[in-house]
Amino acid sequence: MRLSPAAELAVRGVIVLAQHRGEGPLSLKAICEARGLPKQYLVKLFAMLAKADIVTAVRGKGGGFVMARDPADISILEIIEAVEGPVILNFCQHTPPRCRHEQCRLRAVWADLQQTFRRKLGAVSVADCVAAGPASPQPRRK
Amino acid sequence: MRLSPAAELAVRGVIVLAQHRGEGPLSLKAICEARGLPKQYLVKLFAMLAKADIVTAVRGKGGGFVMARDPADISILEIIEAVEGPVILNFCQHTPPRCRHEQCRLRAVWADLQQTFRRKLGAVSVADCVAAGPASPQPRRK
Numbered sequence: 001m002r003l004s005p006a007a008e009l010a011v012r013g014v015i016v017l018a019q020h021r022g023e024g025p026l027s028l029k030a031i032c033e034a035r036g037l038p039k040q041y042l043v044k045l046f047a048m049l050a051k052a053d054i055v056t057a058v059r060g061k062g063g064g065f066v067m068a069r070d071p072a073d074i075s076i077l078e079i080i081e082a083v084e085g086p087v088i089l090n091f092c093q094h095t096p097p098r099c100r101h102e103q104c105r106l107r108a109v110w111a112d113l114q115q116t117f118r119r120k121l122g123a124v125s126v127a128d129c130v131a132a133g134p135a136s137p138q139p140r141r142k
Numbered sequence: 143m144r145l146s147p148a149a150e151l152a153v154r155g156v157i158v159l160a161q162h163r164g165e166g167p168l169s170l171k172a173i174c175e176a177r178g179l180p181k182q183y184l185v186k187l188f189a190m191l192a193k194a195d196i197v198t199a200v201r202g203k204g205g206g207f208v209m210a211r212d213p214a215d216i217s218i219l220e221i222i223e224a225v226e227g228p229v230i231l232n233f234c235q236h237t238p239p240r241c242r243h244e245q246c247r248l249r250a251v252w253a254d255l256q257q258t259f260r261r262k263l264g265a266v267s268v269a270d271c272v273a274a275g276p277a278s279p280q281p282r283r284k
Contacts, residue, residue, distance in 0.1 A: 001143075001144070001145050001146065001149065001222065001226060001229050001231065001259070002143070002229075002230060002231050002232060003143050003231060003232040003233075004143065007143065008232055008233055011248070076248065076251070080143065084143060087143050087144075088144060089143065089144055089145060090144060090145040090150055091145075091150055104271060105266060105270050105271050106153070106218065106266065106271055109218070109262060109263065109266050112262065113258070113259060113262055113263070116255070116258055117143070117255060120251060120254065120255055121251065121255070124247060124248065124251050128247050129246060129247050129248055
């Protein structure tokens, strides 16, 4: 039971980008170097994040990525779901459920956990993470 | 972000076994048939569950598995951790954390989620799941 590496990396990459907001496009290389992230993997993840309108690719010389929206309006849940798809904690929570035992107490427990998970991660914005302290070695000072 | 297939299968297997408690050893074949579980995978999982003192292997003719303890004293969390190891939801929650940004707001959010997760799944016993309704096509009627 753990967050996928894809989601883990995507969250970190977006936080770095948000920390450098207003400084123009940031290359993937710079994003990766800031937190020691694997570039090859991030290329694919940032394409997914662009598709979800979380980041925007800027082409050409000096290009890279910028935030597509205000970091205060993007939740950590949104980033996770952009690369993992909808959070579905276990078999019971599929629609329809992949288990036909409707009275099983576990189904309610998992439904509750899934709701808690989505609520708590949906309540934390990228801006919260930027404001809380350094997430890269060279954060933008306000 | 989802429960591993190993944990998902182990939980189901143990619930089936608990439903047939008092009927003597249940073969892995019977456990698997009761819920359409893949036997090859369950062999390994039940060895891990035996090591964690959740089930006991009974050798010889008519052998199989029995519950090692009262299902009321075994939580769903215990089963999950027996096959997955300790629940660690993401990088931040390792000891020591695999991220050096101590002030990052995310670390507290993940710590909270991990605590909630362990608390809620630790509060549901195998007996709760057996009592709540059928989890196999041929449950033991009380």
